Structure formats: structure tokens, C-alpha cells
Amino acid sequence: MTGSCLSVAFDAIPRVTHMLTKEMIQLIYVNKLKKDFKKTIKEPGLKGSLKSFVKPKTEIITAVNEIDFHVPKGEILGFIGPNGAGKSTVIKMLTGILTPTSGSCEINGKVPYKNRKSYVREIGVVFGQRTQLWWDLALRETYTVLKEIYEVDDKSFKERMAFLNEVLELDEFITSPVRTLSLGQRMRADIAASLLHSPKVLFLDEPTIGLDVVVKDNIRKAVKTINENEQTTVILTTHDLQDVENLCDRIVMIDKGSKIFDGEIAELKRKFGQSREMKFVPADFSALDKLDYEGEFHLKDAVEVENDGHNVSVRFDSDRISVEKMLNYTLSKLHVKDINVSDADIEEIIKGIYRSEVKVDA
Amino acid sequence: MRRIFKIYKPFTHAGVMLAAQYRVNFIFFILGDVLMCFINYFLWKAVFSSGGAQTFMGFSETDMVSYIFISFLTSTLAYSDGSYAVGEEIKDGSIAMRMIKPIRFDLAFLFQELGERTMSISIVFLPLMVGVEIFRFVVTGAVQFNIFRFLLYLLSLVLAYLINFYVNVCYGYSAFVLKNLWGSNLLKNIIIGFLSGATIPLAFLPPVLSAVLNFLPFASLTYTPVMIYIGMYGPVQILTSFGLQIVWLIFFIFLQQVIWNACVKRLSVQGG
Numbered sequence: 135m136t137g138s139c140l141s142v143a144f145d146a147i148p149r150v151t152h153m154l155t156k157e158m159i160q161l162i163y164v165n166k167l168k169k170d171f172k173k174t175i176k177e178p179g180l181k182g183s184l185k186s187f188v189k190p191k192t193e194i195i196t197a198v199n200e201i202d203f204h205v206p207k208g209e210i211l212g213f214i215g216p217n218g219a220g221k222s223t224v225i226k227m228l229t230g231i232l233t234p235t236s237g238s239c240e241i242n243g244k245v246p247y248k249n250r251k252s253y254v255r256e257i258g259v260v261f262g263q264r265t266q267l268w269w270d271l272a273l274r275e276t277y278t279v280l281k282e283i284y285e286v287d288d289k290s291f292k293e294r295m296a297f298l299n300e301v302l303e304l305d306e307f308i309t310s311p312v313r314t315l316s317l318g319q320r321m322r323a324d325i326a327a328s329l330l331h332s333p334k335v336l337f338l339d340e341p342t343i344g345l346d347v348v349v350k351d352n353i354r355k356a357v358k359t360i361n362e363n364e365q366t367t368v369i370l371t372t373h374d375l376q377d378v379e380n381l382c383d384r385i386v387m388i389d390k391g392s393k394i395f396d397g398e399i400a401e402l403k404r405k406f407g408q409s410r411e412m413k414f415v416p417a418d419f420s421a422l423d424k425l426d427y428e429g430e431f432h433l434k435d436a437v438e439v440e441n442d443g444h445n446v447s448v449r450f451d452s453d454r455i456s457v458e459k460m461l462n463y464t465l466s467k468l469h470v471k472d473i474n475v476s477d478a479d480i481e482e483i484i485k486g487i488y489r490s491e492v493k494v495d496a
Numbered sequence: 497m498r499r500i501f502k503i504y505k506p507f508t509h510a511g512v513m514l515a516a517q518y519r520v521n522f523i524f525f526i527l528g529d530v531l532m533c534f535i536n537y538f539l540w541k542a543v544f545s546s547g548g549a550q551t552f553m554g555f556s557e558t559d560m561v562s563y564i565f566i567s568f569l570t571s572t573l574a575y576s577d578g579s580y581a582v583g584e585e586i587k588d589g590s591i592a593m594r595m596i597k598p599i600r601f602d603l604a605f606l607f608q609e610l611g612e613r614t615m616s617i618s619i620v621f622l623p624l625m626v627g628v629e630i631f632r633f634v635v636t637g638a639v640q641f642n643i644f645r646f647l648l649y650l651l652s653l654v655l656a657y658l659i660n661f662y663v664n665v666c667y668g669y670s671a672f673v674l675k676n677l678w679g680s681n682l683l684k685n686i687i688i689g690f691l692s693g694a695t696i697p698l699a700f701l702p703p704v705l706s707a708v709l710n711f712l713p714f715a716s717l718t719y720t721p722v723m724i725y726i727g728m729y730g731p732v733q734i735l736t737s738f739g740l741q742i743v744w745l746i747f748f749i750f751l752q753q754v755i756w757n758a759c760v761k762r763l764s765v766q767g768g
Contacts (some may be wrong), residue, residue: 231595233761247760251598259596266593268510270517279506283599 161335161367162205162228166237169198169223197223199391200237207334208365210357212382212399214372216488220391221371225339228369229259242334255284258328262340265320266327267312273323274308277330284331291330298326301356318349325353329360336360338370342377354380375484389488402483409486412448412460414473421468422446430463431455438489449486503599504607511611519615526572526620533568537561553700554728558635562726563697565628570725571694571718572620574656577612579684581605582668583677602665602752609661645727648734652721655741660717662748663688669752672759693719713744 174190176182198220205211215221226232228239230246230253239246244253260266268276281291299305302322307315315323321341328336338357342350358381360366372378378385379399387395395402416422419441427437427448438449450460457475464470515522544557555563582605585591594601632640667684671677689695691714698706698719709715720737723729729737 226592229596231592250595251600254596255598257596261592264590264593266596270513271510275506275510279510282503282506283597285503 258333507607508611578664579668
């Protein structure tokens with residue numbers, strides 16, 4: 135793998151263009167952002183519990199380790215990484231909820247955790263797993279509350295509601311209490327709530343979690359529309375890579391608290407898209423033992439075999455092992471009922487990176 | 497000031513609707529308290545009838561009965577759930593949803609609680625006060641109700657509530673450290689109940705202790721308004737106790753801000 139200093143290479147491309155147009159000035163600067171958490175370690179058993187009650191042992195866990203990135207105005211940035219990678223922690227620092235241990239971030243000329251009250255006026259935030267709506271009140275009431283909080287005047291409020299209504303179709307449930315809304319309705323309502331005051335930056339933390347395909351699609355369209363109409367900068371974290379492919383101009387990928395990729399999706403595919411997947415149904419599963427890819431190709435960690443009892447899938451890097459050799463070897467060793475080789479899609483690539491079979495020099 | 501009311505008024509509205517949802521719960525809660533109050537009443541009745549003396553440590557039987565019911569009324573009205581509300585939000589992490597809004601937490605919680613309290617005020621206040629006044633009229637044969645003293649009582653009650661609220665908010669922030677407040681909250685309520693004179697008048701305690709408690713914020717929570725209501729305080733004492741209440745209120749508003757700033761720096765939001 136020839137992944138030489140990817141992040142530098144990709145950063146350099148947008149930076150040049152930014153110099154040309156004034157609108158493209160970076161809106162978000164993140165510099166060596168770091169967050170440590172203190173964690174109490176509990177020893178097992180009753181004795182351990184008592185011991186940690188009297189004298190708790192703590193250890194420092196680094197959730198986010200010196201992350202850097204910039205986002206220009208009007209961009210939709212996908213922020214991805216496996217569970218526990220530190221995505222949410224970064225979002226919480228960028229929205230002023232958490233104070234970083236060290237490093238800094240500046241958004242729209244403001245430091246989130248220093249001037250929280252004036253800063254949050256200019257951003258909208260949606261946490262997919264929580265709601266900012268008033269649980270026991272009719273949805274309409276939440277918007278009235280928000281109107282007062284953000285001091286939106288009557289005229290703009292009316293126009294804004296009409297616009298959000300059109301994009302997110304709130305009309306059908308705007309008079310119902312929030313607790314009676316379905317998850318999809320609630321998410322649309324939440325997104326509308328975060329956009330009521332026309333924020334400059336929109337943070338979406340897993341906005342499509344648990345939603346069906348149709349609702350997901352609606353939400354993506356709405357985000358796209360708002361981004362195009364108002365030049366709203368969007369930071370999106372998600373596990374749904376369809377979100378990323380449909381929406382994002384660029385992605386930042388983090389794992390174990392560190393940035394491992396920063397660039398456009400096309401670049402990601404070009405760089406890591408050599409991975410292929412061969413799927414086959416063997417005539418006899420016991421014959422699988424005869425396959426020894428590592429021994430045959432003298433390569434370590436280049437091939438990954440997965441057997442779910444019906445299909446066998448083999449992922450490999452076509453730069454190192456040609457598709458022809460792979461097929462020849464496999465077919466020479468056993469009989470198959472069916473076989474096909476496919477391009478890895480972005481999901482596969484990312485799976486690979488998460489499993490760290492693709493090495494990235496960040 | 498008007499802007500503050502405009503922004504935070506919806507919180508009060510939400511509080512009313514919330515209280516209406518849990519009204520059965522609330523009625524049972526109040527019933528338990530009323531029973532406790534009557535147990536206290538019979539206990540003191542027995543003390544007075546067995547002792548033979550007209551007064552006990554400066555309190556006549558009528559004073560004592562008024563004290564029991566008015567202190568119950570005061571501690572019910574000045575009661576604040578702030579520590580629970582704040583603690584729960586910290587515990588389940590929903591405090592984060594407040595942090596992304598350009599609002600002050602203390603005011604948001606305060607206005608919401610005021611909404612929730614309207615119900616308890618309307619249910620408890622009138623019947624209890626009328627009851628006490630009828631009792632005092634029957635025993636002494638004269639109308640004891642004094643509108644001027646009553647207004648002073650109301651002012652002192654509002655101050656008591658606000659102090660109580662901020663004490664509770666300060667305490668609620670300890671959820672950042674303790675993670676769960678249920679047990680320590682129970683202990684805190686009992687200690688404050690005793691030290692504030694809600695259980696027995698502070699005058700019954702040893703003079704030194706009583707003097708110290710009078711100066712500490714505890715007396716401001718229940719004892720001061722009750723003593724004003726039943727006419728045990730003279731003008732000078734009323735003025736000094738008002739002064740003390742205001743000082744403590746400012747102190748706790750300030751303390752709350754300091755604790756919050758310190759907590760936020762070390763905040764870890766629970767539950768992702």
C-alpha cells in the first residue's frame with residue numbers, strides 16, 4: 135500500500151482554491167484537539183467494590199487525541215469512525231458542551247466552550263439519540279419556546295416555519311404532543327428545531343439512526359436543500375454510509391481518538407478501492423480446509439476469509455494478488471456451485487479500514 | 497427584566513403542564529405530609545396538657561399549633577425540587593440539550609419549577625391558612641389575622657423559596673461528582689428540615705446552637721417566615737432577618753455560578 139501522507143495531500147487541494155474566493159474562508163478550525171477522561175477502575179467481586187468505594191483507582195483515558203481539521207463555509211463534512219472512536223466527544227467539544235483537555239477549536243470566530251451563550255446562537259445541533267423537543271408539550275409549543283429563546287421576530291418566524299414545513303413536512307403532526315411522535319417524525323421535528331434560528335453551522339450527530347429508508351431519504355434531501363439554499367455548513371456523524379455518499383463533500387475518519395483519513399470520497403475510493411470481494415458457495419464445506427491463501431501467495435494479512443455457513447467471502451487486495459490468480463487458485467482447490475468477484479463499495483473499504491487491514495499513514 | 501420573562505415564560509407554562517400530568521402522585525405526597533403534620537399536632541397537645549404550664553419556652557399552646565401548621569405550610573410552599581431536576585438531567589446526560597441553547601440553566605429550571613409549584617400553592621395554601629386562622633379565632637376569641645404581617649410573611653416566603661432553590665441547585669451539581677443523588681438527597685432533606693426549624697422551633701434548641709442556626713442560611717428557609725407570620729418577631733428582628741435572607745440569596749446565586757463554571761470544565765456527559 136502506497137498511502138503516503140494522505141491527510142497532507144488532501145488538505146493541500148482545498149486550501150489552494152480557498153485562496154481564490156473569499157467565501158471559501160475556513161469556518162471551523164480545529165487544532166490539536168484533545169480530551170482525556172478520568173475513569174474509575176472497579177475490581178471484580180464484593181471485595182473489589184468495597185475497595186473502590188474506599189479508595190477508587192482511576193486511570194486516564196484519551197478519547198480524542200490531537201485531532202486537526204478545517205472546514206470551509208458551506209461544506210458538508212462527514213465525520214465517521216467506528217463506535218467509541220471519539221466522534222461524539224469531538225462534536226461535544228465543537229458544540230461547547232465539553233471543554234477540551236488541550237488544543238483548541240474556533241468556529242465562526244468564536245471559541246465554543248468560552249463564550250457558550252453567544253456561540254450557541256449561531257449553531258444548530260441535533261443529537262440523534264436525544265431530543266431537544268419538549269416531551270409533554272405539543273410540537274408547535276416547542277417552536278414557540280425556541281422562537282422566544284432565540285429572539286426570532288414574528289415575521290421571520292412565520293417564513294421560517296413555512297419553509298421548514300415544506301422541506302420537512304411537519305404539518306401532519308405539528309399539533310401532537312412530542313411523546314406521541316414516531317421516531318422519524320421526531321427526528322424531522324428535531325432537525326426543524328435546530329434550524330429555526332437559521333444557524334451558520336449545523337451539527338448532526340447520527341441523524342438517521344434507526345430510521346426507515348424513506349425517512350432517511352427525506353432527511354438527506356432536507357439537509358441538502360438547506361445546505362444549498364443557505365450555505366449552511368454541516369458537520370455530520372453517521373454510521374450510514376449512504377448518508378456520506380449522498381451528502382458529503384469530504385470525510386474525516388477517526389479511529390481510537392486519532393484522525394486516520396481526511397479527504398474526498400472519490401479519493402478514498404481511488405486509494406483504497408483496490409480491495410475486491412470474491413464470494414462463492416462451495417460444493418463441500420469440509421473441502422475449505424484445503425485453501426491456504428497465505429501459504430500460496432506468501433502474503434500476510436492480505437486475504438480475509440469469512441464463512442457464514444452458506445457463502446464464503448474472501449476479501450483481498452487486487453494490487454497484490456490479481457483476480458485471475460485468486461480465481462485460479464480457488465477453483466483448483468475445490469468445486470464451487472457459484473462464484474462471483476465484486477468491487478468493494480465504500481462500505482467495504484471503510485470496514486477494511488476499521489479492521490485496520492488497510493494501512494493508512496495519517 | 498421583561499425580556500427575561502418573555503424568554504423564560506414558556507418554561508413556566510411547561511412546568512404547569514408537567515405538574516398536571518403527575519397530579520395523583522402529588523396529591524398522595526401532600527396527604528402523607530398532612531398526616532405527619534397532624535401527628536405533630538397531637539404530640540404537642542399531649543405535651544401541653546401533661547405539663548400543666550401555660551407556655552413552653554415562650555410558646556403558648558396556640559402559638560405552637562400555629563407554628564406546626566404554618567411551618568408545614570411554609571416548608572411545603574418553599575420546597576424546591578431543584579436538586580432532583582438538575583441531578584436527573586446530569587445523571588441521564590440531557591443537561592447537554594440545555595447547553596446547546598442560549599439560555600441560563602438556573603433561570604430555566606427556576607421558571608419551570610414555578611410553573612410546577614402553582615398547583616401545590618393552589619391546593620395547599622388556602623385551606624391550610626383558613627384552617628389555622630379559624631383555630632386561632634376559636635381558641636383566643638379574637639381575629640389574629642393581620643394583613644400587614646401576612647404581606648411580610650409572603651415576602652419572606654418568596655425569599656425563602658429562592659434561597660432554597662439555589663441551595664438545591666448547588667447541591668444538584670454534585671451529581672457531576674456523585675453521579676446519583678437519591679440517597680444523599682434524602683439525608684440532605686432531613687438535615688435541612690431539622691436545621692431550618694421545620695421539625696421543631698429553633699428557639700427550643702440550646703441558645704448557642706439556636707443563635708448559630710439563626711445566622712446560618714437554614715433559618716431563612718422556614719423559621720424566619722413562620723416567626724413573622726405568628727407574630728413572634730418585632731420590627732427590628734423582621735428587618736434584620738430580611739437582610740439576612742437577601743444576603744444568603746445573593747451568596748447562593750453567586751455560589752451556584754462558581755460551582756457550575758468549575759463543573760463544566762470537568763464535565764463528562766453520561767450516556768454517550
